[in-house]
Amino acid sequence: VIYMRKKGDVYGAHRVIEPVGYLPQQAIKLDNSLPIYSNEILIDVEYLLITSTAFRRIKEQCHSDISKMKHEFTRIVDEKGKFQDPVTGSGGMLTGTIREIGVSIQNKVNVKKGDKIATLVSLSLTPLKIKEIQEINLNTGHLKIEGYALLFEKGLCVKLPNDLPENLAVALMDIAGAPAMTAKTVVMGQNVIVFGAGKAGLLCLYEAMKRVGPTGKVICVEYDSNKVELVKTLNLAHQVIQIDATKPLEVLERVKEALGGDLADVSINCVNVPDTEMATIISTKDSGIIYFFSMSTTFSKAALGAEGAGKSVKMLIGNGYTEGHAELAFQIMRENEKLKEAFKKYFV
């Protein structure tokens, strides 16, 4: 029998060394020591999937020298008890195998010892211990390591499916919230606009097309001609508008044209460039809903933009987490072979 500590905080506050009273994401230093608390999960880590922001910075700082990079990643994790790039603040996620589940949560989680999983919370809040970095892939930002990580009671992970390539499953994780919210929002007969046909946008389009039925309409707004072609080839929209979404009036005109003078019931913004809030707002009905999933969204531009346009539209901050989001993203890959092949080609 392994010795196990008492129950910790659901959000992991018991692991925060400093500053006390804050949550792990805001912490400068986490306690990554074993044994686990009775509501934690211990994971043998296989890969750290570093965010492109953090990986690029460290790669540049170390002039792509692998041994220097190994040293730098190890140093950060030793110092902080987690991986969070001290400059950009970003982390990443990890894959691994479950070694142990705390006694007080064994019946609460839907994973078991020995399962291969990916974490759904950021490395920036996950206690981590690196014993050795075995490989660094300079292209993907994936680190093969020996070490362990801890998940809190509220920390989420998902069992990696057997029927999908691991790298594909992992690539779906960071955008799974967007299609899941689309699936929880869009109903038959609606006009839906998806802004941006990147990873997140493509899955949102797929879910929207599935849901609007014969009386609804799905419009894709995208600037890049390759992506426009991809959406057309995959048949993921009733109409694709190729246009710069930072120009609200031009977008509005084309949207009205496409919708026979009407506007969107639901707009989903997945565009990774700034200043597309206004085009999204004025393309949506007063009674409509907007989800902003792009991290390029500026709070005040959205709030003041809607006010200035006299639009009482509902604007939601896209939440990366919603129940069942990973499962839905896997399911889409199983349902649409062509989309799966496109993902393998472009995003893995």
Next chain:
Amino acid sequence: VIYMRKKGDVYGAHRVIEPVGYLPQQAIKLDNSLPIYSNEILIDVEYLLITSTAFRRIKEQCHSDISKMKHEFTRIVDEKGKFQDPVTGSGGMLTGTIREIGVSIQNKVNVKKGDKIATLVSLSLTPLKIKEIQEINLNTGHLKIEGYALLFEKGLCVKLPNDLPENLAVALMDIAGAPAMTAKTVVMGQNVIVFGAGKAGLLCLYEAMKRVGPTGKVICVEYDSNKVELVKTLNLAHQVIQIDATKPLEVLERVKEALGGDLADVSINCVNVPDTEMATIISTKDSGIIYFFSMSTTFSKAALGAEGAGKSVKMLIGNGYTEGHAELAFQIMRENEKLKEAFKKYFV
């Protein structure tokens, strides 16, 4: 008969001189010339109510010298055709009397010629012509002027009520969206938390108290002891928690205590300091709704915070405009004499 131009764009794009294709708020220069287009409203301006951000900057630049300030305000408006502080980007609002309503919108608007009104859209998107600045009030940031302004078809204004002091009515305008959304969201039996008991927070508390009924509970989270006392004196919450809302775990503990272990169904954030997103998120139920009305809200902190905490809470970007918001704010003043007196004392 006054000569009138054809119909303009509902958002005022026809008044944008540069850059073309953008909306008035983003424009560097607007056309403020007469006559009006057939879907515009012409206003004889009485007061410009400059935002504190913009007024403070210009006051400092001019060392509080009134004649220098008059010159600077006039210069900006002459150059841009609107008042938008070139440094901070902010504007303000105005009061005045309606001189003319374009023929194509006379039956669409709920104001008439001769009405005293306040605009509900920012000066940063309102074509304006100053003939003379008569007075500048260094304390309030109000400019008494002779001049005119134009409102677009989608530009909003509200008739100033006869039974409320004008400065009080005007002080209610910039926060009227928050209590109106509270009134459109909160229903009987809910737990509601209002973060911050400033102008917006007080009105949200009032509306929440009115709506939760005997089975619901309204909690106010506020740091400043004077504001805490005010909420208690006015009886605007079932419980006031005096605490620093940048400390999520302490807030969570006190909230649970106040709600008998439960969390909020609706949380309304009106705190004008940064880093209160996390406390708001973890104090709210998974199935709950959060409105962020504070301009100190950071989009990514909210989005990543909810993801990190595994919270599938609905987070809305507080929209300054919603139908009937000004009317509701006026009505609150009529309903609650004590609250009205407090507003006169502290916010006018």
